[in-house]
Amino acid sequence: xxxxxxxxxxxxxxxxxxxxxxxxxxxxxxxxxxxxxxxxxxxxxxxxxxxxxxxxxxxxxxxxxxxxxxxxxxxxxxxxxxxxxxxxxxxxxxxxxxxxxxxxxxxxxxxxxxxxxxxxxxxxxxxxxxxxxxxxxxxxxxxxxxxxxxxxxxxxxxxxxxxxxxxxxxxxxxxxxxxxxxxxxxxxxxxxxxxxxxxxxxxxxxxxxxxxxxxxxxxxx
Amino acid sequence: xxxxxxxxxxxxxxxxxxxxxxxxxxxxxxxxxxxxxxxxxxxxxxxxxxxxxxxxxxxxxxxxxxxxxxxxxxxxxxxxxxxxxxxxxxxxxxxxxxxxxxxxxxxxxxxxxxxxxxxxxxxxxxxxxxxxxxxxxxxxxxxxxxxxxxxxxxxxxxxxxxxxxxxxxxxxxxxxxxxxxxxxxxxxxxxxxxxxxxxxxxxxxxxxxxxxxxxxxxxxxxxxxxxxxxxxxxxxxxxxxxxxx
Amino acid sequence: xxxxxxxxxxxxxxxxxxxxxxxxxxxxxxxxxxxxxxxxxxxxxxxxxxxxxxxxxxxxxxxxxxxxxxxxxxxxxxxxxxxxxxxxxxxxxxxxxxxxxxxxxxxxxxxxxxxxxxxxxxxxxxxxxxxxxxxxxxxxxxxxxxxxxxxxxxxxxxxxxxxxxxxxxxxxxxxxxxxxxxxxxxxxxxxxxxxxxxxxxxxxxxxxxxxxxxxxxxxxxxxxxxxxxxxxxxxxxxxxxxxx
Numbered sequence: 001x002x003x004x005x006x007x008x009x010x011x012x013x014x015x016x017x018x019x020x021x022x023x024x025x026x027x028x029x030x031x032x033x034x035x036x037x038x039x040x041x042x043x044x045x046x047x048x049x050x051x052x053x054x055x056x057x058x059x060x061x062x063x064x065x066x067x068x069x070x071x072x073x074x075x076x077x078x079x080x081x082x083x084x085x086x087x088x089x090x091x092x093x094x095x096x097x098x099x100x101x102x103x104x105x106x107x108x109x110x111x112x113x114x115x116x117x118x119x120x121x122x123x124x125x126x127x128x129x130x131x132x133x134x135x136x137x138x139x140x141x142x143x144x145x146x147x148x149x150x151x152x153x154x155x156x157x158x159x160x161x162x163x164x165x166x167x168x169x170x171x172x173x174x175x176x177x178x179x180x181x182x183x184x185x186x187x188x189x190x191x192x193x194x195x196x197x198x199x200x201x202x203x204x205x206x207x208x209x210x211x212x213x214x215x216x217x218x219x220x221x
Numbered sequence: 222x223x224x225x226x227x228x229x230x231x232x233x234x235x236x237x238x239x240x241x242x243x244x245x246x247x248x249x250x251x252x253x254x255x256x257x258x259x260x261x262x263x264x265x266x267x268x269x270x271x272x273x274x275x276x277x278x279x280x281x282x283x284x285x286x287x288x289x290x291x292x293x294x295x296x297x298x299x300x301x302x303x304x305x306x307x308x309x310x311x312x313x314x315x316x317x318x319x320x321x322x323x324x325x326x327x328x329x330x331x332x333x334x335x336x337x338x339x340x341x342x343x344x345x346x347x348x349x350x351x352x353x354x355x356x357x358x359x360x361x362x363x364x365x366x367x368x369x370x371x372x373x374x375x376x377x378x379x380x381x382x383x384x385x386x387x388x389x390x391x392x393x394x395x396x397x398x399x400x401x402x403x404x405x406x407x408x409x410x411x412x413x414x415x416x417x418x419x420x421x422x423x424x425x426x427x428x429x430x431x432x433x434x435x436x437x438x439x440x441x442x443x444x445x446x447x448x449x450x451x452x453x454x455x456x457x458x459x460x461x462x463x464x465x466x
Numbered sequence: 467x468x469x470x471x472x473x474x475x476x477x478x479x480x481x482x483x484x485x486x487x488x489x490x491x492x493x494x495x496x497x498x499x500x501x502x503x504x505x506x507x508x509x510x511x512x513x514x515x516x517x518x519x520x521x522x523x524x525x526x527x528x529x530x531x532x533x534x535x536x537x538x539x540x541x542x543x544x545x546x547x548x549x550x551x552x553x554x555x556x557x558x559x560x561x562x563x564x565x566x567x568x569x570x571x572x573x574x575x576x577x578x579x580x581x582x583x584x585x586x587x588x589x590x591x592x593x594x595x596x597x598x599x600x601x602x603x604x605x606x607x608x609x610x611x612x613x614x615x616x617x618x619x620x621x622x623x624x625x626x627x628x629x630x631x632x633x634x635x636x637x638x639x640x641x642x643x644x645x646x647x648x649x650x651x652x653x654x655x656x657x658x659x660x661x662x663x664x665x666x667x668x669x670x671x672x673x674x675x676x677x678x679x680x681x682x683x684x685x686x687x688x689x690x691x692x693x694x695x696x697x698x699x700x701x702x703x704x705x706x707x708x709x710x
Contacts, residue, residue: 124555128569129545161297203295
């Protein structure tokens, strides 16, 4: 069965695939960093903001979580040029989209993380005379991140896989690069198989890492 | 913002044809429901099997179950879809491959449903395993003590309880499957996202188009959620509080 | 003027009343023990003193500052009032010495070196110098609670609140914590202590407050309370707790 395959296309395409992979990784890192920061702010707004702020944050998070990511990608690609008045490349548009979208998912994780820190810890911070911001910064968030680290990383693996959906607006990520080379060399089958292996290798090794981390945390507790 | 609103667009006919855009949207909704629900049945069946395998004694079943979960969880859904669509037919015996490529009815739909179903089955397998392991060990022993075979113990005692326990995570998985079905556009299934892109290009009323499609996705998620809540109520065991999120 | 003044404090959770017309005071240098059955509101009352729990009616004044007033800078007030919790509440992600310095550095603005030195001195005082670089999870409950007392002392508090400091401890660890508290009382620290340790109360308390159903039922000098409690409920409570 595999006899009909021509694997020589792979070495030839490596530089181009490398560029695509680089963009996929950049998109992941940007969306993760921005997503965790905005997500934490959203979580704090929901937990300790006034009713208006908490409500707005809840609506944002729940809306993002009930729409397919593909639709969110299309929405942002349509809306950003309309709002700014100038066109924006698919690559940059995707960075904004993924940051905004992932913030909703990370915020749910951070919310659970913050709630996993007992009320007594907050009280202890206050009892030392710390302000809300100090208590969050020094006492609650470090513990929340630590408790949630495996989940945050798992979400990041999901995020990395989801970056392949920028296909819908034609941004040149790893998958798109594979499609283009597959078409150029007329070897789509080999290329799709090869990127699947790359994605699997990256995601599987990351998930093994998460599992080891989980065991370590289980011991410390 | 320089945008010409046209809320009547839904009832206008498309550029080349007799249908209205509303017809496109409704047929898109139909395909989305068809893909998601078919995939859901596949996912439940395979998820139950693979999740059970991972709790059986012996190394082989565990290894098979683990491999299943890892493979489907660690490759992006869209890539999996392309594998099923472009690569798998090449691996089939010649005659079968020819039939798949040329004569299989609703090829895109079948491919998307299988792909999404197996993708989701890995996630359900994980939940089923967790659900089974959360049951007291005495349950299995009690069933075996009654003279059940191991398959009977699973069929009549363990799985019915495990599935009740995991209804909350299953609910979000059921809602996910509607969202995830959107990737099917990439191989040409005429579902909602496909129609969204088509109508946006055809009508040039992007906002109205996406708004309608988004609302329809909301509707799917809402109905999925209510449906599972109904099942949860109907299957509730008196005096047992499901441990879920 | 009393160090802590509690005047006619009422508190509700929704419609459920948890504190009703509580009034008492703690003079400078005084040790006041608060006891009562669980659910009597004693922990809630002591948490009201540094505003960890809000109250709806009445007034609490600590060293001349009204706790409930909206203009009060609560962090500033709390920094001057030490508190020890039932479940220790050491910060699990920081080493012991960091637990003792974080408040000094971040709240009082002390230089890190100075804070560390003070922290180590206090640690020596509670007999735990060897544990400075360990983490809370590596210490026994009794040791953790002693660190927690040292952490409160690191802020140079004008008075100390203890919320059931020994009730989460194994019996053999209770005394090591009580010893630190007795020593503190002997040095003249103003203390308000929620506890069931009547031995401790007999030894160091000036007054004993007995609460039941959200009310202060008895507020007596120590000898009166143990010798001749006025209310029947206090008598029953004492009979139960002393027979153990």
